[in-house]
Amino acid sequence: MIGVGKTKQYASVLDKPLSRGRQEVSLSxxxxxxxxxxxxxxxxxDNIAExxxxxxxxxxxxxxxxxxxxxxxxxxxxSLEKGTEHEDEYMISEKELLVNRFISVPKDMGAFNCGAFVAGIVKGVLDNSGFPAVVTAHFVPIEGQHRPRTTILIKFAEEVLHREARLG
Amino acid sequence: MPPLTPPKSGDALFASVDRVNAELFTLTYGAMVRQLLTDLEEVEEVNKQLDQMGYNIGTRLVDEFLAKSNVSRCVDFKETADVIAKLGFKMFLGVTANVTNWDAEGTSCSFVLEDNPLVDFVELPDTCQGLQYCNVLSGVIRGALEMVSMKTEVTWVRDMLRGDDAYEMRVKLIKQVPEEYPYKDDD
Known part of the structure; x- marks a missing residue:
């Protein structure tokens, strides 16, 4: 994209070729x-929900x-599981969610889960592709393991289910 | 004494650490800058906050760098700058910088970035022309160097987001702070 010492100027960010999307930075x-x-x-x-x-x-x-x-x-x-109790719920589970890997939540912060950030990403993707949903992150304790896993719970809006049913 | 291992090359170092998609990083940074702009309103305040965040990161990041890179003590500031440019940038961001424009005393130089993963997809709107979008990077350098006893001043002199032809930050060594022995255990 950028050659040594020589850099192409673009009139607008939209004129730039889209980067290849395979670059990486360190996890840390x-x-x-x-x-x-x-x-x-x-x-x-001043509170966790906020x-x-x-x-x-x-x-x-x-x-x-x-x-x-x-x-x-x-x-x-x-794992991706369909909720057993509700038709409209899907769950994405990660043993160690990327954003929680280096996070330990102090006791006084209760059930605060940084997975809220990932839930936001999922919601951003779904909303903007026409699948409005409520997305939340939850810790789920697993037996025999010190760290709980994180489950991203996706609850689709009613209209989505109706539409899917119509489309069969 | 642990056995002496030679310092790794930048590429080997980057290959040895866990990595994530650069776009996730870029977009997360963008989302953070947007939050700051909304909350703080003043561009100048955002610049300060970004610098402070970078400083916080730098003070912690240097430990990881020293632990993983196997570099030994640098003999002078020139070597320090080279290590940052070739190993430091590489280990964390997967890019390298060029060190240029040394002054006669060897106490200030420029890092020129060939590639800057912070700025993909970014364009400064007219209302944010004073924004030092990459201020977090200069803060990181300042914070990291302070942890290894070097007080520095880091400023951006060229910024492509503001129409320049490259990303260049100027690092000026203010003073070397002598290390104090013995360290107190409870510090």
């Missing part, structure tokens, strides 16, 4: 950045821009 660079994102947002809120909502907002902005679950592009989630 992302983890450091994400940690700052969480810490900053902590200073802007904090999760803000992280979800940030995630939504990301999701809306890629329409692809980037975290999972090269890796299938550990």
């Amino acid at each position: 660079a992302f983890a450091f950045l994400f940690s700052e994102l969480v810490q900053y947002n902590q200073t802007q809120v 904090l999760e909502r803000r992280l979800e907002d940030a995630g939504y902005a990301v999701g809306a821009r890629v329409l692809e679950l980037l975290c999972h592009r090269e890796k299938v989630a550990d």
